[in-house]
Amino acid sequence: MIPNIAAFKTLIKDRVGLHFFNGMEGLLNAALHQRIAERGKESFEEYYEILCVSTVEFDKLLSLLTINETYFFREPDVLDIICDKLVPRILEQRSGPVRILSAGCSSGEEAYSLAIKLHQKYHDKFTDNVDIHGCDIDTKILDKARAANYSSYSFRGVDPLLQQTYFTRNGNQFQLHDVIHNKVKFHRANIVKEQLLPKFDIILLRNVSIYFDVETRRILHFNLLSMLQPDGALFFGNAETLANNFGILKLKQEFGSFYFCQPQASRTQAPAPGVQPRIITPVIPAEAPFVVAPVPSAQQCDSWIKKALACVADKRFTEAEEWIGQVLDSDIDNQEALVIKGAIALEKCEFEQTALSAKHVLEL
Template sequence: MIPNLPDYARLIKDRVGLHFDNAMEALLKSALSRRMAERNISNYYEYFEQLRISQDEFDNFITLITINETYFFRESDTLDLICDKWVPRLLRQRNTPLRILSAGCSSGEEAYSLAMKLHEKYQDGMAGRIEIYGCDIDPAILAKARNASYSSYSFRGVDPQIQQRYFTRQGNLYRLHDEIREKVSFHRTNIIKEQLLPEVDIILLRNVSIYFDTPTRRELHGNLLKMLHPQGALFFGNAETLANNFDILKLEQEDGIFYFCHHSEAPRVAPAPRVSVRAPLAAAPAVVVPAARPAPTERHSEDWLKKARACLDEKCFSEAEACIASVLRNDPRNQEALLIQGVIALEQCEFSQTAGNAQKILAQDEWSAEAKMLLGLAMMWQHQTQQAIAWFKQVVYQEPGYWPAHYYLAEMYRQSELRQPAQRTYRVVMQLLNDEMNNPSTVCRLRLPMVFPGNTFRFLCEHQLAQFAHQSG
């Protein structure tokens, strides 16, 4: 029993933002017992005082409570977008060097991955034009980053040729060559409160904000706003982007990757990610107004839509189409009707109609995951694999619990010979299907009138995973 545990949690949160929920509390407790034993202190109040007044002690302690998990080329599609699109674009616009910051860089793998990718692209042309920085709160992990020697654990998913080209084996470790090591400088910075540099063009802050609570993440955005160049971009990890959307910075996407940039126009509100049912897009009204009785045409439309859905379930497409036509005649922008018509078209292999309807919905609601799913499916059936991947990825970003999007993403990866992402994504589907079985109330469904039978998809995933296992020996 630690009598002043909340004081410790508060001190750490105030200084570096880390938030100790139940899962993290065990880490805090074990760090306390380890550090107090090393210092030969048994009184929790005495050690708290040490931690509060001594920066050195705080540094020693922080090393024990940060989670430094990282590896080379992690979530590499974001790195591809940065190196293949953002950097060339910025270099064209600029005579001064552009700045990239890996914030919460841990042992440096992210920053060095960028350095390797950019070296592949520009060779010596990088010098004087691109500056790469890494920063972290943990001094011990920064020392490891500067040293740049890694165990095989850091090379999960790295192309062996890249590993051979840029690293030399020394016993059990692989040492990064100086030509890459020298391209990155590492700094001790508290990313919530301090600004390492002004006008950073690209900030990566991946897999860091997951340890902060919402007020801290807001504070972080305020700080990042000051650091980000007016034309720059801020990238979070795939799973954390939407939880960071406070409209302090503007959420954008390119090639299915989300990022934040400065607002150049009036702020817009993007939806929060949802777990089960679709959240309303509009902000809640300040005054609760009793729901108005639907106007006769609205009621009429609802009846037609209900009937259309029933016909679609029965695969009576021309009847369903006739019902939808009745709705669209009065209300050509009706999103539900456009969606159902899009699904009917998909069933009949009229892919351009499906895509057209989905685009009409997106023109009204750029966050419609249903429309994006339809576009993904339409692209998939037309063998436009890369486009299908981009759409499915967007659905997955917005609706991480919606397994059909993960499943089709896995299929597209498999067809593109991307074995590792495919296997990983099939496993995600299996996990989500298990979660669905154990806790059906948390299931994420889209308002998409399509049926995806879980058992069949589970079987397909198992089959594909077994095939992969068989192929790899």
């Protein structure tokens, strides 16, 4: 039992966004016990004081807390869309390089998978056409990404021929060839609080936001808004997209997939491509519609749902949507509200919205 566990949770969430839901508390417990044992015999209170002032110690604890699960060509449909549709379209509109970021890149497999695919497509023009970066909060895992030396565990489901083409076997390990290795640059960055600039044409942020609560995900969206080119595309993991639809970035469906893009109003002039990234602390607009409202009770949500249903029965759909909006504002994953939202959209023949709501409920 850790007496001040809540203080640790708050410190970590405030700094890097990671939220220890009930099921994840065991991970935090184990990591704190491990670090305290490794350091000597500090009390939890003493260790907390050290954590507040020592970035080195914070990073060590963080490496035990991040979940770095990844592998080559994970969720490949999105990689195909980027390589076969989006990058060629951008290159038709302007000269390269197309700037791509794998945010929360872990040990680098996602960024290198894209690089391999793009190399297969562009061969000699690969270097001029694309500029690929990865960033992560975990310094230890970034060392692994930079080393680009992998065990067979990273190649689940990868075509053996492709593995032979781009990697050299050394015992049980596989070393990525320089042509791909040298093309991807890695940076230590906190995607919730820092921006990597200049802006990117394509950002992948897959299997990262699942560790953040709604409040942090909203902050994250404002940050991403500032990092995305006017015509850029931001991809979440397939199962995460709808839970990230806050109306800050615009959800778009294209090529059978969903991604986020800039809302029309915030489009600005793109900076010149080809510049090395710099990391800055973001400015979240003071007037941003990010309000942490008091969480309504379950009874309050039930009452709004009843009001919405009464409106639907009377075919007063706009009013019904307002009640449902109130529920979803406080509980984005409220399944009953999502079903009603989908049903209203169906009544209004808004089939895209119907499909979005249905997909969201199915994912839940």
